[in-house]
Structures are given as structure tokens and as C-alpha cells.
Amino acid sequence: MLPVKETNHPEINIEKDPFSVRFKKGLKQWREVFPFLFLGLLGAGVFVIFPLIKGVIMSFQDYNIMPGAESPFVGLENYMRAFEDENFKYAVRNTILNTLVTVPVNWFFGLFFAVLINLHFVKYKITFRTLYYLPIITSWIVVAFLFRYLFADGDSGLINFMLLKAGLVNEPISWLQNQWTAMVVIWLFHIWKTVGWTVVIYLAALQGISKDIYEAAAIDGSDGFKTFRYITIPQLRPITAFVLINLVMGAFNIFPQVYFITNGGPMGQTEVLQSMIYKEAFNNFNFGYSSALSVMMGLTIFLITLAQQKKLGKNTDE
Amino acid sequence: MKWFKSLMAGVSISTLLLATACSGGGGEKADGDNKGSKDKVTIEYWHTYGDQEEKVLVDKIKPLFEKEHPEIELKLTRMPYEGLKQQVIAGVSGDAAPDLMRMDIIWVPEFAEMGALKEVSSMDGFDAVKESVFEGPMATNVFEGKYYGVPVNTNTKVAIYNKAIMDKAGITEAPKTMDEFVAASQKAKDAGAKGAIGIGGSFSWGFLPYFWSLGGELTNEDYTKFDGYLNSPESIKAVEEIAKWQKDKLAAPTLLGGEPGTWDGMKKNEYFMIDDGPWFYSILMNEEGSKFKPLEDTVRGLMPEGKGGSRSVIGGEDLVIFANSKHPEEAWTFAKWMMTTEPQKIMSETGLIPSNKEAANDPEFLKVPFAKEYVEQLKTAMPRTPIPQWSEIEAIINQNFEKVVRGKMSAEDAMNDAAKKADSLLK
Numbered sequence: 058m059l060p061v062k063e064t065n066h067p068e069i070n071i072e073k074d075p076f077s078v079r080f081k082k083g084l085k086q087w088r089e090v091f092p093f094l095f096l097g098l099l100g101a102g103v104f105v106i107f108p109l110i111k112g113v114i115m116s117f118q119d120y121n122i123m124p125g126a127e128s129p130f131v132g133l134e135n136y137m138r139a140f141e142d143e144n145f146k147y148a149v150r151n152t153i154l155n156t157l158v159t160v161p162v163n164w165f166f167g168l169f170f171a172v173l174i175n176l177h178f179v180k181y182k183i184t185f186r187t188l189y190y191l192p193i194i195t196s197w198i199v200v201a202f203l204f205r206y207l208f209a210d211g212d213s214g215l216i217n218f219m220l221l222k223a224g225l226v227n228e229p230i231s232w233l234q235n236q237w238t239a240m241v242v243i244w245l246f247h248i249w250k251t252v253g254w255t256v257v258i259y260l261a262a263l264q265g266i267s268k269d270i271y272e273a274a275a276i277d278g279s280d281g282f283k284t285f286r287y288i289t290i291p292q293l294r295p296i297t298a299f300v301l302i303n304l305v306m307g308a309f310n311i312f313p314q315v316y317f318i319t320n321g322g323p324m325g326q327t328e329v330l331q332s333m334i335y336k337e338a339f340n341n342f343n344f345g346y347s348s349a350l351s352v353m354m355g356l357t358i359f360l361i362t363l364a365q366q367k368k369l370g371k372n373t374d375e
Numbered sequence: 376m377k378w379f380k381s382l383m384a385g386v387s388i389s390t391l392l393l394a395t396a397c398s399g400g401g402g403e404k405a406d407g408d409n410k411g412s413k414d415k416v417t418i419e420y421w422h423t424y425g426d427q428e429e430k431v432l433v434d435k436i437k438p439l440f441e442k443e444h445p446e447i448e449l450k451l452t453r454m455p456y457e458g459l460k461q462q463v464i465a466g467v468s469g470d471a472a473p474d475l476m477r478m479d480i481i482w483v484p485e486f487a488e489m490g491a492l493k494e495v496s497s498m499d500g501f502d503a504v505k506e507s508v509f510e511g512p513m514a515t516n517v518f519e520g521k522y523y524g525v526p527v528n529t530n531t532k533v534a535i536y537n538k539a540i541m542d543k544a545g546i547t548e549a550p551k552t553m554d555e556f557v558a559a560s561q562k563a564k565d566a567g568a569k570g571a572i573g574i575g576g577s578f579s580w581g582f583l584p585y586f587w588s589l590g591g592e593l594t595n596e597d598y599t600k601f602d603g604y605l606n607s608p609e610s611i612k613a614v615e616e617i618a619k620w621q622k623d624k625l626a627a628p629t630l631l632g633g634e635p636g637t638w639d640g641m642k643k644n645e646y647f648m649i650d651d652g653p654w655f656y657s658i659l660m661n662e663e664g665s666k667f668k669p670l671e672d673t674v675r676g677l678m679p680e681g682k683g684g685s686r687s688v689i690g691g692e693d694l695v696i697f698a699n700s701k702h703p704e705e706a707w708t709f710a711k712w713m714m715t716t717e718p719q720k721i722m723s724e725t726g727l728i729p730s731n732k733e734a735a736n737d738p739e740f741l742k743v744p745f746a747k748e749y750v751e752q753l754k755t756a757m758p759r760t761p762i763p764q765w766s767e768i769e770a771i772i773n774q775n776f777e778k779v780v781r782g783k784m785s786a787e788d789a790m791n792d793a794a795k796k797a798d799s800l801l802k
Binding site: 209324340 | 461490633634
């Protein structure tokens with residue numbers, strides 16, 4: 058039986074076709090699109106898939122970067138090493154702490170400011186949106202140095218100067234020279250730099266909620282709070298899932314915040330995974346160990362994202 | 376044949392996109408390389424000279440070398456110090472490293488172990504070069520008994536005292552012994568100095584001069600063992616003494632990374648003493664519009680002499696040739712030439728201390744107003760452990776040292792732990 062041509066529903070046709078015909082047709086379609094996919098596939102292969110596989114292989118090697126040099130396989134040695142490393146403990150702790158602290162704060166402020174800007178009587182919406190987005194397009198290094206100067210030790214740092222003048226503290230705080238104060242600076246920097254993204258995403262989502270729903274609620278006598286609780290929040294649910302996943306990944310990938318502000322100091326207590334991975338590879342030449350750390354971190358992010366997606370995704374279906 | 380046409384169309388569009396994206400870089404190079412004179416060899420030289428030094432390099436060294444060796448062209452690239460090691464690694468692994476580089480002495484064993492550097496001890500005329508330079512700086516090029524570079528310039532740090540604070544505290548000359556030094560620091564502190572002993576930070580380059588002068592030691596003589604040296608009773612005592620300076624508030628905030636920095640503290644007459652290299656003078660003397668006159672406002676002295684003598688730390692740069700250099704012979708010709716008296720003298724105009732003995736003892740160089748103390752200090756200065764694992768071991772020592780200074784760990788535990796970890800890395 059040859060395929061019937063007069064129908065406009067190819068999917069019905071395919072079911073009727075014998076395998077060889079369908080195969081030929083599929084092949085033809087592939088031939089037509091493949092050249093256009095080629096570049097993208099090539100790029101992904103060279104810049105994403107190859108490094109990914111190479112990184113996993115390197116994590117089992119005592120890797121030497123010289124071209125042609127030998128890199129013997131050492132089994133799980135690189136992985137075992139991490140669990141004896143004091144710096145690794147700090148790095149894991151700080152990365153998790155950073156996620157636990159900054160994600161809720163970021164999410165709350167992002168939603169708060171988005172709702173605020175979206176209120177119907179607020180003018181210059183675009184100006185506000187731009188202002189909140191500005192930190193994101195500024196250079197990491199420039200702002201990191203700015204934060205370092207703001208929180209400089211002694212009375213020459215602006216924050217210390219203001220605190221002293223206001224009489225809130227008696228002597229200057231050594232912000233970056235102590236573990237927890239340094240962490241606070243890093244968190245603040247992270248939140249300042251990324252909250253604008255959350256605002257912009259939520260703002261777009263808020264503007265996408267149909268006005269009809271709000272009107273219906275108003276007619277039914279719903280007040281502002283109830284409207285927010287029972288209409289805005291549920292309507293934003295899919296966006297919230299997306300925002301949270303991205304915030305968690307962003308918080309896990311914290312690097313310039315630490316590397317340029319404290320460089321892991323004092324005594325490695327503010328080290329995070331990314332800065333440790335970077336330093337092990339490029340300062341200590343331990344590429345194998347560094348890859349092992351990266352693989353573990355990658356797997357963790359993957360699992361967290363998967364769990365989040367499953368949980369949040371399910372709820373939206375209901 | 377229709378599918379073939381569409382395939383070709385797609386591929387050509389893809390390649391077109393790729394080609395336009397890449398053409399920016401590729402096009403220019405082709406012209407330049409082909410048309411240059413045929414026999415002339417270009418060697419690429421990465422350096423990290425400062426502003427003043429680069430001027431001399433470009434205006435004097437390059438023309439002189441190219442006049443004497445017309446067959447070689449020297450291509451100079453000034454590299455930023457920030458992130459340099461990472462750039463060198465990328466260059467080496469991607470076969471894009473230059474022919475020559477002037478690199479920090481402490482990197483040489485590390486890159487040599489990696490196989491990135493060319494061994495120069497077997498090159499023609501090496502022995503003559505070795506004869507002509509100071510032993511200490513030359514030793515920083517050794518890896519497994521062979522040499523992988525030549526010391527292009529050397530330096531060390533001396534004690535620099537603030538004149539205004541000395542006057543205020545009634546101190547007339549730079550303290551000579553450790554006891555005098557601590558007593559003078561106490562006086563300066565009492566006279567209102569914000570910090571008396573300006574150790575640059577809790578990293579080896581900062582604290583080693585004090586640690587060594589106080590009698591501490593890092594390893595045995597052939598750099599194969601930390602245990603028994605880094606944690607010897609003398610070493611532990613030395614660390615305890617520095618921690619005591621911190622407790623007594625003699626140490627400036629810089630020891631734990633605080634502000635103002637050593638230079639600012641000196642310029643603002645807040646710190647009694649700091650230690651630094653000749654660049655403190657060569658840079659600040661050339662600072663326009665500054666009220667601070669480094670030569671008049673400071674007094675130089677050797678590091679105060681303690682149980683370990685008057686010890687400072689050797690710094691400086693070595694000239695190395697990369698293993699995948701395309702013109703190793705020409706690169707060596709330049710390295711060899713750079714070590715001769717004439718170019719060494721020219722570079723010393725900027726205050727860089729020549730490693731060539733003749734140039735360093737040249738009366739002309741000693742006329743540089745601050746040179747004398749540095750050359751004197753070099754006689755007893757010591758190198759940081761020249762082993763490939765140093766940067767990793769250093770991080771461990773630094774961290775444990777900081778823990779002691781902060782009172783989080785006893786000096787004994789800290790040094791025992793560091794020695795154990797360091798030795799395990801040596802294996």
C-alpha cells in the first residue's frame with residue numbers, strides 16, 4: 058500500500074505506512090534539517106559534551122596538562138581525598154549556607170519589589186525595572202572591589218565610617234577579616250547582584266496574569282491580601298518553580314563573590330566549592346582533584362534540580 | 376540529488392556563519408608573517424616589568440640586542456600580574472606559550488616539574504652564565520639537579536622605618552638586634568603609632584623574614600623534609616613570638632589583612648616599620664604630586680638580627696625558555712645576552728638588583744640611593760623552598776600560621792600539623 062496523498066493529516070498516514078517507508082521518510086526529513094542543526098550540534102559537542110566527559114575522566118586521573126604527558130588513572134583517590142580535606146568541609150558548608158540564606162531572601166525581595174512596581178498607581182515602571190536590573194549588567198570585578206572598599210577595615214571604610222558616626226559601634230568592625238562578618242558581606246553582595254533578575258522575571262509574570270481574574274475577584278468582594286494570596290501566588294506557581302531552580306543553581310555557583318572579596322580567607326573559612334575548584338586546578342595544578350570536586354558538585358546540583366522540578370512540577374499539574 | 380543540494384546549502388550556510396565569526400582573528404596574521412624578512416627569527420618574550428622598567432626595556436634593551444643580533448627580532452609582551460599563572464598554564468597546555476618568559480622565581484620548579492620548561496644547563500655557554508651570577512638566585516632555577524632558567528634580576532626586602540615616628544618616640548637609628556627592635560616598637564606604639572611592626576600579611580613572603588630571623592627554619596638543607604625543621608622548638612618559638620606581637624598589639628593590622636596597607640600606613644605616618652623591596656623606593660619616588668618623600672621620610676636598616684641572624688627572603692625573576700618554543704636556540708641567545716654585564720647594568724638603572732655579580736658591584740649601580748642596604752641584605756637572604764609543591768605547601772603553612780596568630784591553635788600543634796601535611800605532599 059502506498060501512502061495516500063490526498064489527506065492533510067500526516068500523523069494518521071504514518072501509522073498506516075510500513076516501516077521501510079516511514080524510515081525513508083524520516084531519513085529524508087533528517088537530511089533536510091541536519092545541515093542546519095549541524096553547527097549547533099558541533100558547538101554543543103565541542104564546548105559542552107566533550108568537556109563534560111573529559112572532566113569526568115580527569116577526575117579519575119592524576120592529570121598532567123602538558124600535551125602528550127602521561128596521566129595515570131588513580132581510581133577513586135581524588136574523591137577520597139576530598140573527605141579528608143578541611144577546606145572541602147568549609148567549602149561545602151559555605152556553599153550550602155549561601156544557598157539557604159540567599160535563595161529565600163532573594164526570592165522574597167524579588168517578589169516583593171515586583172509586586173510593588175506592578176501596583177497600578179506606581180508610575181515609571183520601566184525606570185524601576187531598569188534600576189533593579191542594573192546590578193546584573195555591572196562588572197563583577199568592579200563591584201567586588203567596590204564592596205571591598207565599602208567594607209574596608211578601620212575607620213576609612215565607608216560602612217565603618219557611617220556606623221561610627223551614627224554611634225552604632227564603638228570601634229570599627231574588621232568585616233573581611235572575620236569569618237561571619239565576611240560571610241555577611243559575601244551574602245549581601247550576592248543578593249544585591251542577583252535580586253534584579255528575580256524582579257524582572259516576576260514582573261513579566263505578573264503582567265501576564267489576566268485582568269479578568271482580578272476583576273472577577275473584586276466583584277466577589279475579595280480584598281487586596283486575599284487576592285494576592287489566592288490569585289497572584291497560585292498564578293505565579295510555574296514561574297516560582299523556574300525562579301527557585303535558577304536561584305539555587307546561582308547560589309551554588311557562587312564564585313566571584315568569594316574569590317574577589319575574601320579569596321577564601323580568613324584561614325579558608327569563607328571558601329566555597331567553586332573557588333576551591335578553581336584554586337586546586339590553577340594554583341596547585343591538581344587538575345584531577347579539582348575535576349573530582351566539580352563532578353561531585355555537578356551531581357549535587359543535578360539531583361537538587363531534579364527533586365525540585367519533580368515536586369514543583371507535580372503541583373502545577375493538579 | 377535533491378537531498379544533496381539541500382545538504383550543501385545547509386553546510387555552506389553553517390560554514391559561512393562560522394567563517395565570518397572567525398575571520399576577525401585569522402585574516403591579519405597571514406599577511407604579516409609571510410612578508411617579513413625571510414631569515415629573521417622572531418622570539419616572543421612575556422615579561423612583567425613595571426612602567427619605569429618597561430620603558431627601559433623597550434627604549435634601550437631591545438634596540439641594543441637587535442643591533443648585536445640582527446638576525447633575531449624580539450617581540451615584547453607585557454603581561455598583567457593578576458591571573459598570570461593561569462594564563463601561562465593555558466598557554467602551555469594549548470601550545471601557545473611564548474618562547475621566553477620572565478617569571479617569578481618561585482614558579483620555576485613547579486613549571487619544570489610539569490615539563491613546561493626547557494632545561495638550560497646543557498645549552499651552549501651555560502657554565503659561563505652560572506659563574507657570573509650570584510649563587511642564591513641561581514639556585515632558584517634548580518629542579519632535580521638540573522637548571523631550568525637563569526636569574527634575570529633579584530631582590531629582597533629590608534626594614535623600612537618611618538622617620539616621623541622615630542623622632543616622636545626618640546629613636547635615633549634603625550634597631551640592629553631583635554631585642555632592640557621589639558623595644559623600639561613598644562616605644563613607637565606608646566608614642567602613638569597605629570601599628571609598630573608592619574608585617575605584610577600572614578603569607579610566607581610576609582612573615583618569613585621575621586620567622587627566619589627569630590631562628591625558625593622550614594626544611595633540611597636539600598629541601599626534602601619539613602618534619603623536624605618546620606616544627607623544631609626554634610620554629611615554634613619564632614611563631615609564638617610573632618603571635619605575641621599580635622597579642623601585644625605591636626603588629627600592624629596588615630598581619631591579618633587589615634587596613635591601612637603597609638604603604639599607606641607608612642605614607643600617613645601611622646606605621647613605625649614595614650619591610651619591603653626596592654620597588655617601594657623606585658615607585659614612590661616617581662609618584663607625582665605626593666607629599667611623601669620616601670628617601671627623606673624613611674630610614675632603612677637590615678632585618679633586625681635575632682637567633683637566626685638577619686634574614687630576609689629572596690625574590691626576583693628568572694628567565695625561562697618554554698619546552699615547546701619554536702626557536703629555543705635564539706631564545707637562549709637572548710637569555711644568555713641578558714645575563715651579561717651591559718644589559719644587567721642598564722636594567723639596574725630602574726632600581727632592579729642585577730643578579731650578575733659584576734653589574735651589582737658596579738659603582739654606578741651602588742649610586743642608586745637605596746641600593747646599598749639591599750645588596751647587603753642579599754648576602755644573608757634566603758630563598759623560599761625551591762620545590763614544585765611549594766605553592767601548595769605554602770598555603771598550608773600560611774593557614775596554620777594565621778591560626779596561631781589569631782589564637783585559634785597553639786604554635787606547636789599548628790607547626791606539627793603543617794609539617795606532617797607538607798611531608799605527605801613531598802612524596
